[in-house]
Amino acid sequence: MDFTLVDLDDDDRAFLTEVRDFLAEHVTDEVRRRDRDTGDNFDEGVHLAIGAAGYLEKEWRPESEGGFTRVRRRIWELEKRRVHVPWVTWGTTSMVARAVAAFGKPELVDEVLPKVFSGHVRMCLGYTEPEGGSDIATCKTRAVRDGDQWVINGSKMFTTGAHNCQYVFLITNTDPGARKHKSLSMFLVPLDLPGIEIQGIRTVDGDRTNIVYYSDVRVDDKYLLGEVNGGWTVLRGPLDAEHGAVASAPDGLQDVTIMAHQAGFMSAAVDAVAARVARPGPDGRRPVDDGSVAYRLGRSTARLEAALSTPSIFGRVSQAQTMRDISADLMDIAGPASVLPIETDGAADDGASEYLYRFAPLAGIYGGTLEVFRNMIAQHVLGLGKPAYAAPANK
Structure with a gap:
């Protein structure tokens, strides 16, 4: 695996500054707080601003059709994630728009795509x-x-x-x-x-x-x-994208697997708990100096890093399973005050591990359950047969 860094030229550095300034202006603390309150994972004002700036169309189109360069696409993706842009609705819109472009009648394409790029159609x-x-x-x-x-x-x-x-x-x-x-x-x-x-x-x-x-x-x-009756052909592309069963680009300028946005909550929880146990308690001792705490925190961190490095559909399973496995451990390490949610006085880690614990079961359901994905891996990657759920026949 190549761990070298990309050296940005002056134009790309200027683009990075442009994007950071834009997102700082539009993705405010109030936007993030409202998103937590509604649970929508969408903010219309932010979405329309991103569309008006041309970023939606540039993200959707390949570079050959006026879209972002590979480096700028990566900058855009990472900066959106860093400031927690409400994202889910654009993810589904982008997938469906590709199916519309490929299979829609010309009048439907003309009706839909321009408004997708402006942000007015989701x-x-x-x-x-x-x-x-x-x-x-x-x-x-x-x-x-x-x-x-x-x-x-x-x-x-x-x-x-x-x-x-x-x-x-x-x-x-x-x-x-x-x-x-x-x-x-x-x-x-x-x-x-x-x-x-x-x-x-x-x-x-x-x-x-x-x-x-x-x-x-x-x-x-x-x-x-x-x-008519050809829906599976239309559906296959969006399903593959949602499942993470797509080939990775050779330049490495993309996430190793899908769900990296969701996995960011796992990284944030590990960082928050690590900071919590590194601070001295009332007795002057740091919890991390206890060997069992250090071991469990290290194990959770290692599981996190392994999940983030697992590619394709395997990573889809690994990340969701890891969230389930380490979230309870992180709460236990942080102590009883870890059950308090975000922005609650006295929360051990500002609610990071508590949110991960509630989010983890859902991450293993999106796009299909973990059991479904494991069956897909068994059948389509390992070449095993279909599972038999019927009771054994009596002889």
């Missing part, structure tokens, strides 16, 4: 169903053709950002009699259509997601992406 993912779990191909939400329109009925769980978005990237079943991967069609559904109801759900870490109901929702045919 898009969310309508995959999971209340009874479907992580296997989205078992979709029961129906789309039935009626002339030049489609009528959609069903419901979707965990449609994060729906209340801040204008469109949902919706997987539907258009042929119940076909095999499950041959029965799916994808739509980009405007969320202001009659018959759509969005209900908020609060997760244990304080984030907001949604359940969305579709009751006789009429959608024009122009919002169909790709071919």
Whole structure:
């Protein structure tokens, strides 16, 4: 592995200064506090400012089409993470916009993409169903053709950002009699259509997601992406991106794996606890001078570094599992006051490990459970067979 640093030229240093000044102006303490209070992982004012400055389009496009250079893209990504830009809704919008560009009808592309780049259009993912779990191909939400329109009925769980978005990237079943991967069609559904109801759900870490109901929702045919019953082809690219099953660039100017933003909370918790146990207590002793404390903190730090260095879909699993494994240990090391949340007087580490403990279970669910990802690794990487969950046959 190459651990050398990139030497920035004068233009790139000027860009770094520009980005830091811009983000410092727009991503204020009030923005971060409001984001914690709402759990939205989105701030419209910040998002529109980023769009108006041209950064959304430059991030989305490759360098050959006017996007960031590889170095500037990396600067932009790291600076956004450093100041905790509310990010989730742009992540889903960016993925869906690529599917729209590849499979959308020209009039739909012209309607959507310019407003995506300005920040006025955001898009969310309508995959999971209340009874479907992580296997989205078992979709029961129906789309039935009626002339030049489609009528959609069903419901979707965990449609994060729906209340801040204008469109949902919706997987539907258009042929119940076909095999499950041959029965799916994808739509980009405007969320202001009659018959759509969005209900908020609060997760244990304080984030907001949604359940969305579709009751006789009429959608024009122009919002169909790709071919009827060809939805799996449309869906494959966004799914691979969400799963982290994409090839890494040879220049190393990117995260080793996806979820590095989430893993940042893990790094912050380790740093905060390390600072806490390095301070003398009322008896004048530093907790870290106790061998068991030093060992457990060192073990957690080593697990963190190993997870951050694990590539591809393996890293997706390693980071989420490591969050679950070390969060309780970090709270125990920091002591009873670690149960107090952020910005609470007396919190041992300003709530860093307490938040990680609540966030860790969710990190192992996003985009599919850890069990699903382990099965994917077993089948598609290691070449093992599908798991058999049925009870053994009686002989």
